[in-house]
Amino acid sequence: MRNLVRYFGLTFLQYIGVVMAFVVLVVLGARYTPLSLFESYTYMMPTMGLWLAPLTLAGCHSTMALPTYFGVRRWNTFLCIQILAVVMELCTLALAVLGTTLIASWNPEYDMVLSVGGIPVLLAASLTVTEMALLAQYLPRGAKQRTASILMVLIMIVLSCSITIGFVKAIGIPLALFPIHALRPGWAVFTLVCAAVAVILGVATWRFYRKAVIRL
């Protein structure tokens, strides 16, 4: 188990480094420059983990294949990557909470604050995308292409949404979406659905990965 942690640790550190750098830059920017310049970036903070984490995990082609090739038990590898996904996302969200709260404290009109209550919502959403990315690695060829494309589309939607919301905010149209909070009925349902889908996809990934032959 320990070597798996070291193996994934590098990926994790690189990722969290990028996220921290981004958050620090945006926060500093929001502090020392007029908010308008950095506005769109600040809006990206809460939703960043939704696409960056899955992309990172799916990006190393051999994430799960490599330990398996070298004789690591598949269940250990799978478990480790699941834990990694959750940890990555939680860290990202924690930083987002910190970042947005700080920005709000300096700019009272900024109201896209991510509260701690919003964490479960985004965590569930992010895990859904992550599981899809992992599943895409292990589906049989034909299905693989389709899932990969669905994934790409999803990520693009998320990206554009985050920027759109910011844009809409900028124009001043109030959106009932915010604040994101797990206890608000709409978001609660969303969270549960995402969580359920994530679990189903996760189980599917395990079943395919377990029986996979590292392809030549």
Added chain:
Amino acid sequence: MKGTLNDQSLIYRQIAQLLEDGILRGEYPADTQVPSTNELARAFNINPATAAKGINRLVDEGLLYKRRGIGMFVAPGAAEALRQKRRENFAKTQVKAFVREAKRLGLTQQELYSLVKAQAQEEQLP
């Protein structure tokens, strides 16, 4: 270095043959050491077990003996024993094949003897 081994007969036999030739030629006098299994394996790029089989064959025939921790040595009288063995083999295989070939070519006994005599004289057999 595999070049000296061929695929016409089993490798371990060729190894045994090689060592026997060496003993007969006087390269390995009595009570001197012959190449070890590992040395042979390395020299010919073969499995050490195969090399060992070749050596063991000579041990079984009493041509080599083992000194624990040191290696395989030529037994006294090995050269003579080999010569004897090869003489018997000579009659059984080579002479037989030679005469058969002569038969195929339609030579008479007289013709055969003259050929052999001529060659023996040329080679200066005593």
Added chain:
Amino acid sequence: MTTITKAPAPQPLQADKLCKNYGKQPVLQDLDLTFEPGRIYGLIGRNGAGKTTLLGILSGQNYATGGRALYGGQPVWENSAVLGNLHFAREMSAASELAGLSVKNFLRAGRLFCPYWDQNYADELIKKFELPNKMINRLSRGQMSMVSITAALASRAPVTLLDEPTAGLDVVARERFYRILLDEYQRTGRTFVISTHIIEEAASVFEKVVILDEGKEVADQNTEDLVEQFRYISGPAAELDAALAERGITPLQTQVLGGHKMVAVRGEEALFEELAARDGLTVEGMNLQNVFVALCGHGDEEG
């Protein structure tokens, strides 16, 4: 930080009534085999005979549809205690999932996960093979083979399985590989199971040979003992047929040229001596490649 853990002695690797189907297609059928510890095995068979599948299942890289793979009596599948003792070096291609890695990162993972990894040996091999630190899918086929070999050898796994390690290697590189393999074998006494198509060249390296044909085991014995059981018998067709009929022998392979016939026959020393004694017949030995073709060529008749 890097302590080289000395690898334990190898234990028997066993296929226990192993079955494998890909969909409806049976690839391995009720296979019972044991690879004894500390020997170099050759695994030969035609394309599609199931060699790669067998090696994959034995090392936990593939799962069996029926039966199981055992190492030292313990099941291999998903068994952490056992998996560290096995290594399966696959034939890598540019389409492999692992091909996006650089050579260094690939080997670094080996160092991380293989319990008996020897980095000094790995460095030595990289130098010997002159491997550049490029992406694996940018390497030539021969270089890919060498990366695979390097990982297999440096893993110091007590039982190491190699699938067509010499694919893409030229003759000089192949000879170098056999030499390196034998050196390592002499040093450590690891078990090696090597599947290959280049049979005769490798025959002298294999102490034992296993032949697979259509998912079933057709031979499993000492290489030279196996080869000893086969001969080519040739002579005038009529006489040859008579001699074979007399002893109730069915030839494995037949080749006819005019009135002359040559057959491949399996039998005992005594039989061959008898046949050789007959005037018209010639008895010649076969090498491993000949034996393989005779056993797995399914009586292809020529002439």
